[in-house]
Amino acid sequence: MAVVSRGFGARRRESDPRLPPGQYLTEDFPVLSAGPTPRIDLGEWRFGIRTEGGAETCWTWEEFQALPIEDVDTDIHCVTRWSKLGTSWRGVSLDTLLDEVETDAAYAMAHSYGGYTTNIPLDELREGRAWVAFEFDGEPLDPEHGGPARLLVPHLYFWKSAKWVRGLTLMDDDEPGFWEQNGYNMHGDPWTEERYW
Amino acid sequence: MTVGGWQPARVVEAVGTTPSARLLHLQVPGWPGNEAGQHVDIRLTAEDGYQAVRSYSIGSYGPGETIELAVDEIPDGEVSPYLVRDVLPGDELEVKGPLGGYFVWRPGGAEPVQLIAGGSGIVPLMAIVRAATDARAAASVRLLYSVRTAEDAIYRDELERQASNGGVALTWRYTRGAPGGWQGRVGRVDDDVLRAATWEPGREPIVYVCGPTGFVEHVADALVGLGHPPARIRTERFGGA
Ligand SMILES: Cc1cc2nc3c(=O)[nH]c(=O)nc-3n(C[C@H](O)[C@H](O)[C@H](O)COP(=O)(O)OP(=O)(O)OC[C@H]3O[C@@H](n4cnc5c(N)ncnc54)[C@H](O)[C@@H]3O)c2cc1C
Numbered sequence: 292m293a294v295v296s297r298g299f300g301a302r303r304r305e306s307d308p309r310l311p312p313g314q315y316l317t318e319d320f321p322v323l324s325a326g327p328t329p330r331i332d333l334g335e336w337r338f339g340i341r342t343e344g345g346a347e348t349c350w351t352w353e354e355f356q357a358l359p360i361e362d363v364d365t366d367i368h369c370v371t372r373w374s375k376l377g378t379s380w381r382g383v384s385l386d387t388l389l390d391e392v393e394t395d396a397a398y399a400m401a402h403s404y405g406g407y408t409t410n411i412p413l414d415e416l417r418e419g420r421a422w423v424a425f426e427f428d429g430e431p432l433d434p435e436h437g438g439p440a441r442l443l444v445p446h447l448y449f450w451k452s453a454k455w456v457r458g459l460t461l462m463d464d465d466e467p468g469f470w471e472q473n474g475y476n477m478h479g480d481p482w483t484e485e486r487y488w
Numbered sequence: 489m490t491v492g493g494w495q496p497a498r499v500v501e502a503v504g505t506t507p508s509a510r511l512l513h514l515q516v517p518g519w520p521g522n523e524a525g526q527h528v529d530i531r532l533t534a535e536d537g538y539q540a541v542r543s544y545s546i547g548s549y550g551p552g553e554t555i556e557l558a559v560d561e562i563p564d565g566e567v568s569p570y571l572v573r574d575v576l577p578g579d580e581l582e583v584k585g586p587l588g589g590y591f592v593w594r595p596g597g598a599e600p601v602q603l604i605a606g607g608s609g610i611v612p613l614m615a616i617v618r619a620a621t622d623a624r625a626a627a628s629v630r631l632l633y634s635v636r637t638a639e640d641a642i643y644r645d646e647l648e649r650q651a652s653n654g655g656v657a658l659t660w661r662y663t664r665g666a667p668g669g670w671q672g673r674v675g676r677v678d679d680d681v682l683r684a685a686t687w688e689p690g691r692e693p694i695v696y697v698c699g700p701t702g703f704v705e706h707v708a709d710a711l712v713g714l715g716h717p718p719a720r721i722r723t724e725r726f727g728g729a
Binding site for chain 1: 494496531532533534535536537538539540541542543565566569570574575576579580581582584587588589590701705708709711712718719721722723725727728
């Protein structure tokens with residue numbers, strides 16, 4: 292049984308069944324990242340996938356924009372406890388991108404401009420559950436929020452949705468990415484509160 | 489890093505440090521100690537079972553079962569007004585931690601250390617000031633602390649005292665109003681302030697920036713503009729705009 296804090300609860304917010312445990316609703320779009328915001332020129336931007344065998348598939352910004360683009364409406368949940376409901380994005384599904392590569396890998400490491408990495412089971416990037424997104428709310432994605440393009444994996448805590456993403460490395464075995472080495476969970480499901488080690 | 493479940497904690501001291509902030513000392517039986525720069529999650533439970541959780545940096549470091557937090561009240565906030573105004577010594581809450589393995593300072597590094605705080609962002613940096621002082625490393629550490637006015641500065645007396653005793657070098661930046669006799673300008677941290685008051689990029693410092701999200705974004709961008717490599721800038725964003 293939890294310890295009751297005397298007199299707490301007067302300023303509570305309304306609860307909402309769309310909120311995972313321990314999350315609160317925000318109207319803002321707060322920022323969580325480890326360092327400063329990298330600025331990436333679209334002419335130099337690339338997105339690449341390297342398979343466990345070392346084969347590389349790479350898209351320029353133009354090639355990327357020519358792929359089928361999807362509208363995504365989704366809730367997002369940050370491990371620092373804010374959630375934002377009904378956000379709208381545009382991007383390319385990871386299904387589309389992974390169709391271009393041949394792999395039996397079980398895990399992916401996302402790499403970002405600026406050096407950030409995060410690990411995700413490859414299965415969780417498939418079946419319409421993950422995108423490389425470049426528009427938020429009808430506008431090009433702000434650098435502060437990961438623009439030109441970020442990973443969008445809304446069913447996991449938002450640190451898995453790597454900002455400034457530049458590619459995936461596919462791996463047979465799981466390895467911790469940046470936040471995972473620094474104390475965050477290897478998987479990160481908000482509904483079971485997989486926050487920390 | 490040790491993260492168990494929620495542990496009960498008792499407030500043993502709660503004292504005002506600025507008009508809007510309080511220092512809380514929590515006694516956490518079985519606390520494993522923490523590194524300088526880490527934080528805890530605090531969970532509050534109401535009579536009817538309703539709960540809220542927020543993160544707070546730890547101003548203290550090292551072994552011992554008592555930790556120090558400093559909480560600044562966010563107007564219209566849910567949790568901070570309770571911690572700043574309502575909670576009393578003897579009250580109970582729960583903590584989880586220590587958390588975070590990245591925004592930490594450990595003794596033994598050879599490089600200079602630059603600390604840059606905005607508002608309550610001083611809390612984890614205070615732990616670093618204290619740890620560096622105890623490790624006799626204060627001479628390689630500088631602190632730039634941006635506050636609205638002098639009376640909004642958390643840990644003001646301790647920072648002044650340790651600086652005048654040859655500790656961590658301290659530069660104030662006042663964004664709203666300076667104390668009487670202040671020679672410098674008033675305004676937010678800009679390139680001039682960073683050039684004058686922080687280790688230059690050529691010294692290859694490691695830089696810790698902490699405070700409200702907008703402050704951290706602005707300062708980190710300016711540091712990169714001045715030539716600091718992004719990989720040597722560690723940031724902790726407290727939230728807000
Ligand atoms: C790792 C970490 C360490 C932290 N350490 C400290 C600390 O040492 N001392 C401390 O006082 N706070 C600290 N914070 C902030 C703290 O967790 C809470 O966000 C803050 O106390 C506000 O909570 P609340 O419930 O009162 O406000 P909420 O009800 O959560 O928010 C009310 C409104 O204020 C905005 N808001 C939330 N946080 C801030 C902020 N920091 N600045 C401006 N606006 C904000 C929200 O977006 C919202 O619109 C830390 C945050 C993190 C992530």
